[in-house]
Amino acid sequence: MSKERTYGFETRMIHAGAQPEPLTGARQTPIFQNTSYAFHDADHAASLFNLQTFGFIYSRLTNPTVAVLEERLASLESGRGSTCTASGHAAQLLTFFAFMEPGDHFIASTRLYGGSITQFGKTFRKFDWNVTFVDVDEPEAVRRALTPRTKAIFVESLANPGGVISDMEALAAVGREAGIPLIVDNTLASPWLCRPIEWGADLVLHSTTKFLSGNGTAMGGAVIDSGRFDWTAAGERFRGLSEPEPAYHGLAFHETFGDLAFTTHAHAVGLRDLGATMAPLHAFLTLLGTETLALRMQRHCENAMKVARFLAAHEEVAWVSYAGLPESPYHALAQKYLPRGAGSVFTFGLKGGYAAGVRLVEKVNLFSHLANVGDSRSLILHPASTTHRQLSAEQREAAGAGDDVVRLSIGLETAEDLIDDLQMALERTAVALRQGAS
Amino acid sequence: MQKMNHDSYPNAYILDILKSVQVIAMVGASAKWNRPSYFAMKYLQEKGYRVIPVNPGQAGKEILGERAYASLAEIPVPFQMVDIFRASEAAGGIVDEAIALKDEKQIQVVWMQLGVRDDAAAERAEAAGLKVVMNRCPKIEFGRLNAELAWGGFDTRVITARRRQVRLT
Numbered sequence A: 001m002s003k004e005r006t007y008g009f010e011t012r013m014i015h016a017g018a019q020p021e022p023l024t025g026a027r028q029t030p031i032f033q034n035t036s037y038a039f040h041d042a043d044h045a046a047s048l049f050n051l052q053t054f055g056f057i058y059s060r061l062t063n064p065t066v067a068v069l070e071e072r073l074a075s076l077e078s079g080r081g082s083t084c085t086a087s088g089h090a091a092q093l094l095t096f097f098a099f100m101e102p103g104d105h106f107i108a109s110t111r112l113y114g115g116s117i118t119q120f121g122k123t124f125r126k127f128d129w130n131v132t133f134v135d136v137d138e139p140e141a142v143r144r145a146l147t148p149r150t151k152a153i154f155v156e157s158l159a160n161p162g163g164v165i166s167d168m169e170a171l172a173a174v175g176r177e178a179g180i181p182l183i184v185d186n187t188l189a190s191p192w193l194c195r196p197i198e199w200g201a202d203l204v205l206h207s208t209t210k211f212l213s214g215n216g217t218a219m220g221g222a223v224i225d226s227g228r229f230d231w232t233a234a235g236e237r238f239r240g241l242s243e244p245e246p247a248y249h250g251l252a253f254h255e256t257f258g259d260l261a262f263t264t265h266a267h268a269v270g271l272r273d274l275g276a277t278m279a280p281l282h283a284f285l286t287l288l289g290t291e292t293l294a295l296r297m298q299r300h301c302e303n304a305m306k307v308a309r310f311l312a313a314h315e316e317v318a319w320v321s322y323a324g325l326p327e328s329p330y331h332a333l334a335q336k337y338l339p340r341g342a343g344s345v346f347t348f349g350l351k352g353g354y355a356a357g358v359r360l361v362e363k364v365n366l367f368s369h370l371a372n373v374g375d376s377r378s379l380i381l382h383p384a385s386t387t388h389r390q391l392s393a394e395q396r397e398a399a400g401a402g403d404d405v406v407r408l409s410i411g412l413e414t415a416e417d418l419i420d421d422l423q424m425a426l427e428r429t430a431v432a433l434r435q436g437a438s
Numbered sequence B: 001m002q003k004m005n006h007d008s009y010p011n012a013y014i015l016d017i018l019k020s021v022q023v024i025a026m027v028g029a030s031a032k033w034n035r036p037s038y039f040a041m042k043y044l045q046e047k048g049y050r051v052i053p054v055n056p057g058q059a060g061k062e063i064l065g066e067r068a069y070a071s072l073a074e075i076p077v078p079f080q081m082v083d084i085f086r087a088s089e090a091a092g093g094i095v096d097e098a099i100a101l102k103d104e105k106q107i108q109v110v111w112m113q114l115g116v117r118d119d120a121a122a123e124r125a126e127a128a129g130l131k132v133v134m135n136r137c138p139k140i141e142f143g144r145l146n147a148e149l150a151w152g153g154f155d156t157r158v159i160t161a162r163r164r165q166v167r168l169t
């Protein structure tokens, strides 16, 4: 007998998880807008509560529409299973909650979305979860930061605000040596451009709010488990997954569920107790987004490349940090990890510094000035005065969000219109600065 | 008998087994409700299979309403499948027992649980005309091929635009 066919990415973008609804034949995934599910009988209810059978109990834990998105994301990311959450930040909380305990430690890249730096550095400390931010371009520095309580390494594949790519294969090796998982936030790349699990990542995170939903309509997050990490090998180190769980009468998740353990735990304990569940409507909107992911990412990347080239040649622009440009120090990593394109979120520096940044975002006409990325519309932001303003000057610099930095998220519009809009805004900013100076 | 690739079974091969089998002898079935074998036994019972536990420590006692036996040979009724819930080192001996009892008990399939694999034993079983599945769980496979596994957020690897038949009673 031959092997089972493996379908292509674009086929799975549309079909993974979604068969016609069996009772009615409804072809598009229905929005199961409901909280709870009838049991067949008392024994069925008991089996469900004991996790002995598959099925729905209450939508805080699982919901049929959300489950379709979960299967689709697991498929697209080459994972075993996935858990969707109310936002990307909720996915981060849920993920660390599975194995962090007070006094534990993890290592995170200095180059992360500013909100993640704040969540890890400030809010997680309230749980006594302690982070060390490290320049992950140097795997040796990551090795040096390991402590006996270190439980994970966290990086972004393609880092927000832009242009930086993490060497996932090297970092996965560091994680394997230390017996800890590599967690990769793949939000800015999307699985069409990069699949971290294929490079050794153990868990992949998404803010589905961004490219996966794609239209700026629905908050959401996801954690995709590779199913490969051995939670039991390290003794009691990951005891949430390896040791008997009192709330389930002494069931040990990893022993009982094998490679399904993390995802089962994330629903049955994580979502049950943290409650950061994705709404069915948001799952539906995100499913619509995934159906066109490849087409959109291709255009996002083409447009980003054109705009980056234009900016790199512009006299008011000091530098452009886009890994798609051959002069980028991350170009080689981009060709290795994101050969189809370096994404559409990147930064550039204005010769006019902070003053030019805050003006430029007001002079554009087509770019929306707002704090988001991964929309069909082109977006512009001055991180130092917005998303990264909670950080210290040194942290901002380390995160690639210094005073002169402008972040773009290039959308799906006509590329020439975007270039002309930036040209106009750069000219007017230069004029305004000259007038202000005189 | 064509040689089976035991790293990647076609869905049709597994489905065929799950559809043709009615009685399963589960070697290593536990009486403790929070053990993986108990989970699998209960689930398979719910799906309409008769599961007969084989466990010397429980022989003569009941697990989930079924009398347990000390060995495959002692089971007094025919069973089409042997599900091995034991370590890989113990699998070979159980497979040989199944081969010896094949005609008497009408055994067609030897199934080794998730994490259990013995390629030499599998070859012996296949040579004797038995179908073999290794390193899989029949509960997970049943759930996977009937869309139930997807409810937990897992990739079933089933891609189809066909409408599933639901039997209404």
Ligand SMILES: Cc1ncc(COP(=O)(O)O)c(C=O)c1O
Residues within 6 Å of the ligand: A087, A088, A089, A090, A113, A115, A116, A156, A160, A185, A187, A188, A206, A207, A208, A209, A219, A220, A221, A372, A373
């Ligand atoms: C790379 C990255 N990770 C995580 C997040 C957080 O996601 P959310 O806003 O959905 O909570 C964001 C949001 O901007 C992001 O860009």
